Amino acid sequence: MIQDEILKLKKEKNAVILAHYYQDKEVQDIADYVGDSLALSKIAATTDADLIVFCGVNFMAETAKILSPEKKVILPVKEALCPMAMMITKKKLKRYKEANPDRVVICYVNSYADVKALSDVCVTSSNAEKIIMSYKDRKMLYIPDKNLGTYLADKYNLDIDVWPGFCCIHNNLTVDDVLALKEQHPSALLLIHPESPLAVLKMADYVGSTKGILDYATASEHEEFIIGTEDGILHPLQKNNPNKKFYILSSGLRCYDMKLTKIEDVLYALQNETYEITVDPKTLEGAKKALDKMMEMS
């Protein structure tokens, strides 16, 4: 069985398999750890494994490499990219910083190493609120997700410039999606990820990261929830809460890139130790500073 081969190779190579909540359920079930960007980054920074197999998209594997430079980090499918991370470049950020030297640059982890290296601190959706609030009296630039930045600027009346990037999945959610699902399930609570547009977030009962949504639904006395994030989260939600009901807010909540990795790719990756992630040492050093600062502050 493919799962047995993966477990055997993992042991032989002292490897650890990390999987994001947005992966297919077969991939989540074979992983040593399933989590969001923050949890997986923490594991990558502290693991004793020699080989990290990162089932997610490439900025996540790159982040693991930056946090654990001495380890070999592999991404099973090299085409698994995050479109949001490609919506900002080092060159454009440099130009912005020259024109706005007084702004603290807060960088979402959904970005590449050369962009992180030009930033003051990184954040994930789990710790963005806490870290941004520690700069509340400063002028900020939030990159590259316009929705998360706009949501926090609006909530706390902060002076944040937002980069015009977005998640192609969450950004498509609409007020009509919410109205339609609310009509079908009037007593369900609405839990939404902050990469969604502000008008939709304002209708939510809870706004939070993928892990936040999982924890909220698990702790809640409520029995029905409308879920406004990528549909991979339904697997852990249902596993943790077999008696509760979850309805996905839109059939469009499926990240093509996250779903590229299949269990066969995990086996191939372990057999061939592909595709290795590398980051040039100078960029790695700069990006690590911004990520280490996030770890200290979260």
Ligand code: SF4
């Ligand atoms: S869900 Fe959105 S932010 Fe996450 S990898 Fe896919 S496109 Fe990028």
